[in-house]
Amino acid sequence: MGGACMTNTVAIIGANAAGLTTAMELRRLGYDGRVMLFDAEMEPLYNRPAVSKEMLSGEFSDPSDTPLVRADILEKMHLELEFGNRVLGIGTAGRLDLSGGRQVGAEVMVVATGGLARWPAQVPRLQGIHTLRTSRDAMALREALLPGARVVVMGGGVIGCEVASSAVRRGCDTTIVDIAALPMLRSIGEGAGRVMATVIEEAGVKLRLGEGIASVLGPSRISGVVLMSGETLPCDVLVIGVGMVPNAKLANDAGAENDNGILIDAHCRTSLPGVLAVGDVTRRRSTVEGLGDRSETILNAQIQAREAASTILGLELPKAQPSGFWSDQFDINIQAVGKVDRTVSHWLKPFNGQEGVLLQFSENKLCGAVGFNSGRAIARIRRLLSVGDRRPPEELLRDPKLNG
Incomplete structure (x- = not known):
C-alpha cells in the first residue's frame, strides 16, 4: 500500500476505539488527505468499557459523559463524520x-465494525433478557437492575463479572452461572481466577461454576432459568455475557477471507485490495503457531489501528507491544499483560485482600502477569516483556525493582 501522496481518501467504517484511533494516528503521522468516519450509531464516540462499568452503575448518565476524544481535539482533526449513516456494502474500485x-x-x-453479542440458541428472546454492547444496551439494563431484582448473569468472563459487580452494588440478588471452573479463567488464568472467585463471593454474588443454563422459563417475560444439573433459579433479569461474534458481514459479503473474524496479516491487510481491518472484528492469519486468537480488548484495537495507519502511509510498523486489558470490578482494578493462561504462575506479591501481583512463566521465561490494584508493578512488568527479559522465576522474584 502506497504512501500518503498516493491516497486521497481513507474511509473508516466504525467510530469505536479502533476506528477513531486509526483516524487520529493518520493525522499524527502527517496525513492531510480526506478521512471519512462512518457509524450506524448517532453518537458513537463514547468509551465502550464504560458501558459495563460507569454507565451501568449510574455514575455516567449517557454516552456524552464518557467521550472517546475531547470535542476540541476532534475538531482539529478535520474528519468527515458520517454518523447515523449505515454502510451497506463495499464494492470494487473503492466504492461504499x-x-x-x-x-x-x-x-x-x-x-472497524467490532462485534455483536453472542445469543445462545437455547435462550428465547423474552422480556427481561439483556445483552451488553452499546450505550443503549447499558441504559436499558440499568433500568432493570432494581433493588431486590433476581439477576442471573450467564457467563463469568470479564463483562459478566463487571455486570455482576454493578448489579450487586445496586442491591440486586445476583448469581453468575458459568461452565468454566473459575471466573475470568480465559482472561486471567487459574491463580488469579481463584482470587477473584473469593472476592466475588465475599461481595455477595453467588457463583454457580461448572454449570450451564439449559433452558429459560417464562411465556413472554423471563421468570427463571433451568441449569444443566436440573436446578431452577428464579430470575427477573438475565444478562447474557458469553462473548461476541465478529461483525464481519460487510467484509464477508465483499469476499474477504474469514475464519471466526476477518483474516488480516501483520499489516492489518485483508484479502481484499485496498481494504484493511482492525479491532474486535479481526483475526491474525497463520503464524508459526497457527491462526492467531481474536483479542477483544481496547489495547489490541489501538495497537492494530496504529499498524493500519502506518501501513496506509507506507511507513514501518510500530514496535510490537505486549497484549493486555484492564477491568474495574468489586472495588478492584485488575490489569493483565502478556500471556496469562496455560502458564506456570508465581506470586510476586501475594494477594492480601486489596493488592497482589501474579507473574506468569512459559518455558521458564516471563510471559505475562496479573495485578490487583497494582498498576505501577504491571507497568514495570510490561517494560520487561517489551524487551524480552529472559531471567528465570527465582531471579525475577528477587528483583528489588520489581518487588518495590
Whole structure:
C-alpha cells in the first residue's frame, strides 16, 4: 500500500476505539488527505468499557459523559463524520454503498465494525433478557437492575463479572452461572481466577461454576432459568455475557477471507485490495503457531489501528507491544499483560485482600502477569516483556525493582 501522496481518501467504517484511533494516528503521522468516519450509531464516540462499568452503575448518565476524544481535539482533526449513516456494502474500485442510496469512493477502506453479542440458541428472546454492547444496551439494563431484582448473569468472563459487580452494588440478588471452573479463567488464568472467585463471593454474588443454563422459563417475560444439573433459579433479569461474534458481514459479503473474524496479516491487510481491518472484528492469519486468537480488548484495537495507519502511509510498523486489558470490578482494578493462561504462575506479591501481583512463566521465561490494584508493578512488568527479559522465576522474584 502506497504512501500518503498516493491516497486521497481513507474511509473508516466504525467510530469505536479502533476506528477513531486509526483516524487520529493518520493525522499524527502527517496525513492531510480526506478521512471519512462512518457509524450506524448517532453518537458513537463514547468509551465502550464504560458501558459495563460507569454507565451501568449510574455514575455516567449517557454516552456524552464518557467521550472517546475531547470535542476540541476532534475538531482539529478535520474528519468527515458520517454518523447515523449505515454502510451497506463495499464494492470494487473503492466504492461504499450507504443507506439512503448514496455512494462514496475511497482509495483505502478500514473495517472497524467490532462485534455483536453472542445469543445462545437455547435462550428465547423474552422480556427481561439483556445483552451488553452499546450505550443503549447499558441504559436499558440499568433500568432493570432494581433493588431486590433476581439477576442471573450467564457467563463469568470479564463483562459478566463487571455486570455482576454493578448489579450487586445496586442491591440486586445476583448469581453468575458459568461452565468454566473459575471466573475470568480465559482472561486471567487459574491463580488469579481463584482470587477473584473469593472476592466475588465475599461481595455477595453467588457463583454457580461448572454449570450451564439449559433452558429459560417464562411465556413472554423471563421468570427463571433451568441449569444443566436440573436446578431452577428464579430470575427477573438475565444478562447474557458469553462473548461476541465478529461483525464481519460487510467484509464477508465483499469476499474477504474469514475464519471466526476477518483474516488480516501483520499489516492489518485483508484479502481484499485496498481494504484493511482492525479491532474486535479481526483475526491474525497463520503464524508459526497457527491462526492467531481474536483479542477483544481496547489495547489490541489501538495497537492494530496504529499498524493500519502506518501501513496506509507506507511507513514501518510500530514496535510490537505486549497484549493486555484492564477491568474495574468489586472495588478492584485488575490489569493483565502478556500471556496469562496455560502458564506456570508465581506470586510476586501475594494477594492480601486489596493488592497482589501474579507473574506468569512459559518455558521458564516471563510471559505475562496479573495485578490487583497494582498498576505501577504491571507497568514495570510490561517494560520487561517489551524487551524480552529472559531471567528465570527465582531471579525475577528477587528483583528489588520489581518487588518495590
